[in-house]
Amino acid sequence: MQLLSKWSIGLSLLFGLSALGNWIVATLAWNVPGNVIGMVLLLVLLLTNVIRVEWIEDSAGFLTKHLAFFFIPIAVGLMSYGGLLKAEGIPLFIALVTSLAVGLTVTALIAGKRGDAS
Amino acid sequence: MTLVWIAITIGVYLISRKLSFRWASPFKNVVFLSTAILIVTLLLFGQSYDVYEPAKDIITILLGPATVALGLPLYRNLPTLLARARRALSAIVFGTLSTIAIAVLFGGVLKLTDHVLIALSVKSVTSPIALELARQLQGDAALAASVAVACGILGAMLGPFLLNMFGVTDPFTRGLALGTISHGIGTAQAATEHPLSGATGGAAMGLSAIFTSFLLPYLLPFLI
Numbered sequence: 416m417q418l419l420s421k422w423s424i425g426l427s428l429l430f431g432l433s434a435l436g437n438w439i440v441a442t443l444a445w446n447v448p449g450n451v452i453g454m455v456l457l458l459v460l461l462l463t464n465v466i467r468v469e470w471i472e473d474s475a476g477f478l479t480k481h482l483a484f485f486f487i488p489i490a491v492g493l494m495s496y497g498g499l500l501k502a503e504g505i506p507l508f509i510a511l512v513t514s515l516a517v518g519l520t521v522t523a524l525i526a527g528k529r530g531d532a533s
Numbered sequence: 534m535t536l537v538w539i540a541i542t543i544g545v546y547l548i549s550r551k552l553s554f555r556w557a558s559p560f561k562n563v564v565f566l567s568t569a570i571l572i573v574t575l576l577l578f579g580q581s582y583d584v585y586e587p588a589k590d591i592i593t594i595l596l597g598p599a600t601v602a603l604g605l606p607l608y609r610n611l612p613t614l615l616a617r618a619r620r621a622l623s624a625i626v627f628g629t630l631s632t633i634a635i636a637v638l639f640g641g642v643l644k645l646t647d648h649v650l651i652a653l654s655v656k657s658v659t660s661p662i663a664l665e666l667a668r669q670l671q672g673d674a675a676l677a678a679s680v681a682v683a684c685g686i687l688g689a690m691l692g693p694f695l696l697n698m699f700g701v702t703d704p705f706t707r708g709l710a711l712g713t714i715s716h717g718i719g720t721a722q723a724a725t726e727h728p729l730s731g732a733t734g735g736a737a738m739g740l741s742a743i744f745t746s747f748l749l750p751y752l753l754p755f756l757i
Binding site for chain 1: 542543545546563564567568571572575576581582585586588589592593595596597598599600601602603604605606607608609611617620621623624625627628629631632633635636639640643644645646649653656657660661662665675676678679680682683684685686687688691692695696699700701702703705706707709710711713714715717718720721724731735737739742743746
């Protein structure tokens with residue numbers, strides 16, 4: 416019972432913040448996606464103790480643990496791009512892999528290979 | 534039928550997840566495995582994506598709250614992040630900038646069309662954000678979301694091997710790098726390596742998404 420109310424409170428908060436973020440972005444005509452604003456709002460509300468970690472930790476923990484799952488249906492959408500992949504697949508693949516390797520190296524080099532003292 | 538496809542997706546995900554704990558190969562990535570199995574299944578039954586799309590619409594309703602939920606690991610690991618804030622921030626900023634610039638410039642040299650270039654420019658942010666950004670940039674939103682997912686899968690598959698090759702052992706840095714280049718899918722991969730990697734991955738994907746969203750509308754005209 417307590418678990419159920421925790422889940423409904425947590426999920427409602429996360430849905431609410433996502434909707435609020437989208438509303439703010441639409442109203443102020445910002446060039447920032449609503450979900451990101453929702454994420455920042457959650458961080459701020461946690462820091463100011465308006466939202467307590469206990470309220471959302473189960474639902475937020477579950478959603479982030481299975482984050483990969485929510486991308487699968489979108490990834491299946493790649494099958495409708497068979498034509499594009501035939502025409503531009505190889506250069507697209509090269510551009511993706513090269514940029515991934517460069518971005519990864521730059522990030523890792525700046526952040527520190529083995530961590531500084533830590 | 535939609536419910537059946539949702540059930541199949543959950544089943545395929547759970548099986549892929551089990552398999553991914555067992556193998557050590559770039560192909561063990563959960564999203565890659567599940568997607569490959571689902572596409573093959575659809576093709577075997579002679580179905581197009583239209584049949585599957587209602588299931589996608591329902592499952593992705595949760596993607597908004599799931600993205601917001603990343604505020605929690607961000608909050609929990611704020612002290613660790615703040616302790617290395619300057620390095621972490623510049624790593625995310627320059628990592629994001631370099632991967633976008635290389636992708637779009639390389640894509641331009643390889644004569645990719647503008648729609649694909651816009652999709653490439655938003656590839657390193659999580660797909661719901663990529664979708665919105667591409668729409669704002671007058672690109673093809675569905676294509677951008679797909680390229681972002683492809684980028685996420687490729688990064689999650691190749692990233693850990695590249696990091697090993699470069700001798701990057703620090704879990705803080707590994708998570709940061711995977712989250713920066715491959716958003717949610719990279720972060721999900723990082724989380725399987727080390728809890729701290731999952732946390733820095735979540736922070737990195739969030740910050741790189743904010744940074745990209747603010748900057749890209751101004752940066753893109755110079756790249757295309």
